[in-house]
Amino acid sequence: MGQPRHAQQEWWRSAVIYQVYVRSFADGDGDGTGDLAGVRSKLPYLAELGVDALWFNPWYLSPMKDGGYDVADYRVVDPAFGTLAEAEKLIAEARELGIRTIVDIVPNHVSDQHPWFRAALAAGPGSPERELFHFRPGRGPGGHLPPNDWPSQFVGSTDPVWTRLPDGDWYLHLFTPEQPDLNWAHPAVRQEHEDILRFWFERGVAGVRIDSAALLAKDPELPDFVAGRDPNPFVDRDELHDIYRSWRAVADDYDGVFVGEVWLPDAERFARYLRPDELHTAFNFSFLSCPWEADRLRTSIDTTLAEHAPVGAPATWVLCNHDVTRTVTRYGRAETGFDFAAKAFGTPTDLALGTRRARAAALLSLALPGAVYVYQGEELGLPEADIPRESIQDPMYFRSQGTDPGRDGCRVPLPWAADAPYAGFGSRQEPWLPQPAGWSAHAADLQAADPGSMLALYRAGIRLRPVFGTGPLAWLPSPEGVLAFARADALCVVNLADTPARLPAHSRLLLGSGPLDEEGRLPKDTAVWLRA
Known part of the structure; x- marks a missing residue:
């Protein structure tokens, strides 16, 4: 769009990327399900928020046995969401507002209806x-x-x-029986996916997020699984890198970008996916799952930056997504980290505490070097919703025999207008997941009018984020429980200690997640940005 090729390639290094779970974003036709018409109607909101790109969860034809991650046809938009022509309009209209589009590809498996x-x-x-x-x-x-x-x-x-x-x-099928795994040793499978990539790049998408990116290749002998034995027969196999090198060649023809969903504990193995001829970025799950503890957050940040440095790839910072407990709820619990196995019904939660911490975490993540992902509703401070058991649709709940509450609690349709039916989601009928009582209190229209709201904080943080520049992070001396670092001529300070903290020398306060105390100190669970 008039930019030099180099600039086109590099936008993703420091982008703010907003994740859209279409089914729950906005309902344009009133049938209870979010759709592309709803997204198009909210593009001005997303532009005002200031995001650089939208990542869409799968919008393809699907029986929806796993929230659209069971794809029946990659070249057809599911009728529940709209049409291919409407997707093309959305991509173009967003780009006119300076917002790029990233689509989701699910290469490990397809739907049993494929x-x-x-x-x-x-x-x-x-x-x-x-x-x-x-x-x-x-x-x-x-x-x-x-x-x-x-x-x-x-x-x-x-x-x-x-x-x-x-x-x-x-x-x-590593997931549900309705999601048969593809054989990536077969050349037709590889060719089909390269054609799918070209199909969407031709329609103007700027990037592709790769679901379960480390699972595609399988040991051809399909041996039994032995915990701790290397190589794993179905995770992180060396054959994957040849696949992604061939994908990168396709993406480079379009200045396209990849972000991989790569859950790996081994930093060296993780970094291999980010070599210059493979994926551009990968999600940072150590930060997402890290407890609200200063030492562990600092370790996660340092480890992440160290993992990415040898291959020159930018880090990504993620607090939540469509699979994990919402940040406000997670930070309001005794166990503030995220672990799928620890999810349980009825976990006690202090939402006021969680909200205060989530506001501080927002400023922390936006100040770090690299790209930031914001999951829809995170900018509204939405909590995890309690879904009545009879309304749960997530297969994770059913496959755990009802012990795991599943992921529907973070997928509840968004509240847009406090006084409208179904909090302005757009439906003329009950949305596909029920909104809990009081959901309208989080509505975007209320928050847009409140300078102290979570939405106002995110808008301000994204607008001011360039003050940190594009350079590295330098930690500053700080008391125990306090994170303080400098980038360019800006400072970020986050207090996770039990007592208020003195601020380092600075010329002015740029932004705070909450007010300072009467002595000008930083209270517990509060973050500030300062001009050095």
Whole structure:
């Protein structure tokens, strides 16, 4: 759009990227489900917020057995959300406002309604159609046992990852039975996904987020899983890097950008995905899951920056997303980190405390070097919603036999207008997930008129963020429990200690997550930005 090629390539290094879960963002046609028309109507809001790009969770044709991560056709927009033509309009209209679009690709698996899988079922054992997936005979007498013992990728689930068909074959699905895994050793699978990338780049998207990016390649022998044995038969296999190098060649033709969902504990292995000829960025899950503790946050920040430095990739900072407990709720609990296995119904929560910490965390994340992701509703300070059990739709809940509350609590439709039906989500009928009582108190229209609101804080933080420049971070001497660092001529100070903290020397206060005390000190669970 008139920028030199280099500038086009580098915007993502310091971008603020807003995650849109379309189903819950805004309902343009009043049927209870968010859609692309709803997103288009809110583009001025997103422009005023100041974000650089929108990342959309899958909007493709899907039976919605796993929130759209079971894709039946990548070249068709699901009718619940709109049409391909409307997606193209959205991409173009956003770009006119200076906002780029990132789409979500789910390469590990497809829906069981995908034409390839339906053809494989019809073709029978030993057919070429089944070679696109992982079909195997069973073990034991009569083949009644699954081909191996791999664990489900839904935390807490003991369900098998193999399903047997009436013809005797078993097929692999690391997630639900409705999500059969693709065989990435097959050239047709690789070619199809490169064609899909080109399809969306041709329609103007600026980038692609890669779901479950470390799971695609499988050991061709499909051996049993042995905890701690390397290499893992289905996670982080070396064959993946050849796949992503070929993807990078496609993206480079369009100045496209990749962000990978890569959950790996090994920093060196993680960094391999970010080499200059592979992915541009990857999500930083250590920061997202880190407890609200100064030492651990500093360690997470230092470790993240150290992981990225050898390959010259920018860090990404994420506080929550469509899979994890909302920040306000998480920080208001005794255990402030995030762990899928620890999610439980009825966990005591202090929302006032959580909100205060979430405001401070917002300024912390926006001040760090790299890109920042904001999950829809985070800028409104939305808490995790308690979903009545009879209304839960997330397969994580069902596959845990009801012990895990699932992820629907962070996916509740947004409140836009306090006095409108369903808090202005746009529906003429009950939204697809129920909004809890009092949801309208968080409405965007109320917050837009309140200079002390979470929305006002995010707008100000995103607007002022350039004061930190693009250079590195330098930690400053600070009392125990206080994080203080400088970038360019700006300082960020966050107090996680139990007592108020004196501010370092500065010329003026730029922004605060809360007021200073009567002595000009920084209270507990408060952050400020200062001009050095």
